[in-house]
Amino acid sequence: MEPITEPVGLVIGTEDAFALSFWVYVHEHRYLQLDDVVTVPVTLPDGQQVRLHGIVDSARSRYEGARFDSDAHAAAEQRLPVGIAHAAHVTVTRVEPEIFVAPPPGAAVYKSEGKQRDEALYFDQMLADHTAFIAGLARDGQPVYGNLEFLDGTRGAHMNISGISGVATKTSYALFLLYSLLHSGVLGKHGANTKALIFNVKGEDLLFLDKPNNKLDAEARARYEAMGLPAGPFQSVAIWSPVQKGGDLLMPAAESRTEGVTAFAWSLSDFCRQRMLRFLFAEADSETSQLSFVIRLVEEWLARPTIVCDPDERGFVSVAGAEIVTARSFSDLADAIEANIGSIAQHAAEGTRTAFIRRLFDAAATAGHLVRAIPPARAKEHSIRVLDGDAGRQVSVIDIHGLPDRAKRFVVGVVVRRLVEQKEAMGQRPLVFLVLDELNKYAPREGWSPIKEVILDIAERGRSLGVILVGAQQTASEIERRVTANASFRVAGRLDAAEGARAEYGYLTDAAKARASILKPGTMFLHQPEIPVPLLVQFPFPAWATRKDEVDRSGEQAGPALRGGRLQ
Amino acid sequence: MYTVGHMRLLKIDPRPTTYDSVAEAVFASEDEGQITEDIEHDVWRPVTPAPPAAAPDVAFVDGVERRDARVSAEGEGMPSAGMLVSYAAGAICPAKSPPLRHVSVQRRIVLTKGATASTIALAAHNTTVDYLPAHNAEADAESIDRTLKGLRADLEAEVVRSLIVDGAGLIVCDGRLPPIRDPSAVGLIKTPHRLPLTRPDQMEALAALGTGQRSPVFVRRRSDRAYYSWFVALAGAGPFDLALSHLALIEMDDGVPRARAIELADLTAAVLPPYAPAAYRDPRAPQNLMPVGQLERELRRRLGDPDLLRRMMLASFAKEAPSWSP
Numbered sequence: 009m010e011p012i013t014e015p016v017g018l019v020i021g022t023e024d025a026f027a028l029s030f031w032v033y034v035h036e037h038r039y040l041q042l043d044d045v046v047t048v049p050v051t052l053p054d055g056q057q058v059r060l061h062g063i064v065d066s067a068r069s070r071y072e073g074a075r076f077d078s079d080a081h082a083a084a085e086q087r088l089p090v091g092i093a094h095a096a097h098v099t100v101t102r103v104e105p106e107i108f109v110a111p112p113p114g115a116a117v118y119k120s121e122g123k124q125r126d127e128a129l130y131f132d133q134m135l136a137d138h139t140a141f142i143a144g145l146a147r148d149g150q151p152v153y154g155n156l157e158f159l160d161g162t163r164g165a166h167m168n169i170s171g172i173s174g175v176a177t178k179t180s181y182a183l184f185l186l187y188s189l190l191h192s193g194v195l196g197k198h199g200a201n202t203k204a205l206i207f208n209v210k211g212e213d214l215l216f217l218d219k220p221n222n223k224l225d226a227e228a229r230a231r232y233e234a235m236g237l238p239a240g241p242f243q244s245v246a247i248w249s250p251v252q253k254g255g256d257l258l259m260p261a262a263e264s265r266t267e268g269v270t271a272f273a274w275s276l277s278d279f280c281r282q283r284m285l286r287f288l289f290a291e292a293d294s295e296t297s298q299l300s301f302v303i304r305l306v307e308e309w310l311a312r313p314t315i316v317c318d319p320d321e322r323g324f325v326s327v328a329g330a331e332i333v334t335a336r337s338f339s340d341l342a343d344a345i346e347a348n349i350g351s352i353a354q355h356a357a358e359g360t361r362t363a364f365i366r367r368l369f370d371a372a373a374t375a376g377h378l379v380r381a382i383p384p385a386r387a388k389e390h391s392i393r394v395l396d397g398d399a400g401r402q403v404s405v406i407d408i409h410g411l412p413d414r415a416k417r418f419v420v421g422v423v424v425r426r427l428v429e430q431k432e433a434m435g436q437r438p439l440v441f442l443v444l445d446e447l448n449k450y451a452p453r454e455g456w457s458p459i460k461e462v463i464l465d466i467a468e469r470g471r472s473l474g475v476i477l478v479g480a481q482q483t484a485s486e487i488e489r490r491v492t493a494n495a496s497f498r499v500a501g502r503l504d505a506a507e508g509a510r511a512e513y514g515y516l517t518d519a520a521k522a523r524a525s526i527l528k529p530g531t532m533f534l535h536q537p538e539i540p541v542p543l544l545v546q547f548p549f550p551a552w553a554t555r556k557d558e559v560d561r562s563g564e565q566a567g568p569a570l571r572g573g574r575l576q
Numbered sequence: 577m578y579t580v581g582h583m584r585l586l587k588i589d590p591r592p593t594t595y596d597s598v599a600e601a602v603f604a605s606e607d608e609g610q611i612t613e614d615i616e617h618d619v620w621r622p623v624t625p626a627p628p629a630a631a632p633d634v635a636f637v638d639g640v641e642r643r644d645a646r647v648s649a650e651g652e653g654m655p656s657a658g659m660l661v662s663y664a665a666g667a668i669c670p671a672k673s674p675p676l677r678h679v680s681v682q683r684r685i686v687l688t689k690g691a692t693a694s695t696i697a698l699a700a701h702n703t704t705v706d707y708l709p710a711h712n713a714e715a716d717a718e719s720i721d722r723t724l725k726g727l728r729a730d731l732e733a734e735v736v737r738s739l740i741v742d743g744a745g746l747i748v749c750d751g752r753l754p755p756i757r758d759p760s761a762v763g764l765i766k767t768p769h770r771l772p773l774t775r776p777d778q779m780e781a782l783a784a785l786g787t788g789q790r791s792p793v794f795v796r797r798r799s800d801r802a803y804y805s806w807f808v809a810l811a812g813a814g815p816f817d818l819a820l821s822h823l824a825l826i827e828m829d830d831g832v833p834r835a836r837a838i839e840l841a842d843l844t845a846a847v848l849p850p851y852a853p854a855a856y857r858d859p860r861a862p863q864n865l866m867p868v869g870q871l872e873r874e875l876r877r878r879l880g881d882p883d884l885l886r887r888m889m890l891a892s893f894a895k896e897a898p899s900w901s902p
Contacts, residue, residue: 073870073873073874075857076857082866085850086670086671087670087850087851087866087867088670088866088867088870089668089669089670089675089676089867089870089871090870091674114702
């Protein structure tokens with residue numbers, strides 16, 4: 009692009025120009041639009057040169073010399089001579105060197121391109137430090153960078169994405185970002201070992217990440233190219249689907265895809281030993297009741313090797329309560345707990361014990377099939393492994409969309425806690441990205457739950473653990489404050505106007521809030537710590553399939569590795 | 577109290593008393609013999625012109641003046657009065673882009689009794705504001721006003737000449753026609769102080785004019801010049817409006833053929849009413865035409881901020897008091 013050296017306008021003097029915001033009169037044959045980056049060079053009385061960089065967040069035009077609304081009509085009929093003035097409001101993003109003066113009225117304003125734009129948006133430092141990752145494209149097609157140091161734990165971590173379901177394309181953006189991080193080489197030597205864990209909470213649209221998208225057109229390919237990214241599917245993906253309910257065979261429940269999908273479940277023995285019971289009771293209210301006390305007691309009881317012994321070759325466990333019984337399924341285990349609840353929780357009130365049992369059987373009905381007798385030899389095959397093994401798959405997609413809420417919470421709780429435990433042992437690098445939509449289910453603002461505890465733990469310790477939470481939800485106001493407050497990157501897609509007015513979106517400027525209610529799918533506001541204003545970013549059409557009919561058939565035939573799969 | 581066909585009524589003039597009003601206009605006395613009425617029609621009746629074949633390209637000319645500060649030339653007997661003045665003139669062509677044409681701003685220092693001062697230069701942030709010496713040989717303070725009006729009229733005439741060179745189709749000067757003989761230039765007198773009428777029936781004929789109608793053309797002699805004149809109804813007369821408050825008096829040079837005068841009378845009656853502002857827009861409605869109002873505002877703006885200028889003058893005079901020569 010040819011740099012334009014002519015000023016695009018002048019700082020106006022009819023309204024105050026401030027050090028951090030000012031209005032620009034736009035020259036007659038030029039224009040400024042929202043998100044344009046501009047620079048005002050200012051010479052101080054002592055001869056120092058200061059560059060004020062800013063971004064256009066409002067644009068207006070008006071008749072000059074008109075006093076009544078009806079003057080528009082008089083002017084159109086040429087009865088009233090008028091002038092037209094276009095002006096744009098600029099919010100300052102950076103002052104270099106840091107001498108914060110107000111631009112003098114009449115100062116020439118230039119549109120920023122290339123290096124000047126990079127400086128205005130702090131991209132120059134990121135690019136120089138090799139910490140710039142592609143966070144999307146500006147509307148003019150130029151790349152928008154994020155500073156990796158604020159995502160990878162060096163100076164900050166986590167990303168939080170808000171937006172109305174369906175039009176905000178939160179998951180799509182999270183995936184684009186992940187794709188950019190994993191395929192751009194910005195992660196350096198740890199890149200190959202960096203892992204991502206994605207929960208597929210809605211539809212089956214994340215089950216095809218490893219397939220090229222046959223609807224990707226040349227224009228979209230060009231956009232990937234402009235960002236220096238390959239236009240293709242995720243390179244290394246493991247797909248996990250919960251086991252089907254009923255039947256002894258461990259078949260994945262996913263409907264749209266059968267090949268390459270592994271069914272996951274937990275063995276009765278692991279359930280007891282690893283104290284997973286609490287995650288079956290993960291409603292946000294259990295702390296307020298005596299229930300959690302009973303849950304702890306039962307967990308303790310199940311974990312004792314003298315009570316629940318090692319599994320036999322079929323995966324059955326015997327439970328030595330008042331009687332010794334063999335548990336062949338979760339409901340057998342539940343029966344054994346019920347039979348012994350009097351002695352396990354002898355100090356708990358009768359009502360609490362009854363409540364516990366009632367919920368336990370409710371859980372058995374909704375999530376019981378995920379905990380079953382699995383022969384020890386095959387248990388590892390069906391347990392979700394993010395960090396250990398599975399031929400080093402980089403991205404693990406865990407499909408929980410078909411599960412009832414209680415089962416969803418169970419899976420998320422168990423997997424994420426396991427992840428934290430492993431990372432505690434492994435150290436910070438390589439990183440693990442955890443993509444979790446519908447975060448409000450797991451870390452709601454009100455109440456306490458074991459999952460919320462795990463998510464909060466990640467939000468607060470994730471930087472040092474190397475677990476980066478990419479959380480998404482419709483409304484940030486429903487999320488635990490400490491989770492959103494710990495996110496260095498905040499992203500907003502289309503927002504409901506009332507939601508946008510809440511304090512959680514204080515990082516959006518007033519103009520950005522107004523625009524957030526009309527954002528198109530594929531367009532987001534991105535806020536990062538170094539840049540004082542949110543930047544509008546767009547991201548290209550996914551290069552990976554998001555539906556069965558987008559799967560590139562030709563690619564499937566060509567790639568024998570994708571056939572056969574690991575179907576149970 | 578009733579008379580046949582007439583009602584005796586008091587009407588209130590909505591126009592602020594600081595402006596001239598038709599309520600204070602007087603009839604020309606019959607014996608003045610200055611008016612020739614039978615140029616177009618023997619009997620006065622409303623004339624309804626046909627719409628013009630093509631809209632002419634109209635230019636409106638106006639000027640403004642301002643007394644910025646009084647000065648007193650002292651040090652030699654009785655002090656003599658003087659004034660720092662600013663004035664401007666220009667044209668506005670509503671159909672052209674940019675509409676403003678030939679705008680110029682002038683500043684003078686006028687001293688009475690033939691005294692002169694050197695140029696007063698005030699340094700503003702972005703430019704220098706110069707008050708050039710102007711001549712005035714008279715002794716009374718009111719002579720300064722006359723000098724200023726003369727300077728402004730000269731500047732307006734200058735603008736009209738430039739428009740003639742441009743080939744403007746119709747030049748409407750706000751106020752009296754400058755001393756220029758041109759078949760396209762007319763003067764628009766908003767409020768005549770002396771109505772060029774001699775009979776009450778003429779008054780009634782004028783009061784009955786509807787929007788776009790005009791009076792017959794007549795010839796009026798004023799001081800050393802004669803003009804073709806006619807009244808144009810810029811708006812309809814409402815029941816509460818003062819009689820004749822909806823009219824403007826137009827004058828043009830009498831050196832052109834009579835047919836041209838009638839042609840121009842028709843043209844003005846058809847072309848000017850759309851430019852007339854509604855009452856809410858302008859206290860001098862409908863005579864203060866919208867383009868003229870815009871031009872006047874713009875010219876005043878270009879005179880600069882009076883408070884700022886006065887502050888600059890005080891600072892400048894305090895720094896170095898200018899001298900004067902008799």
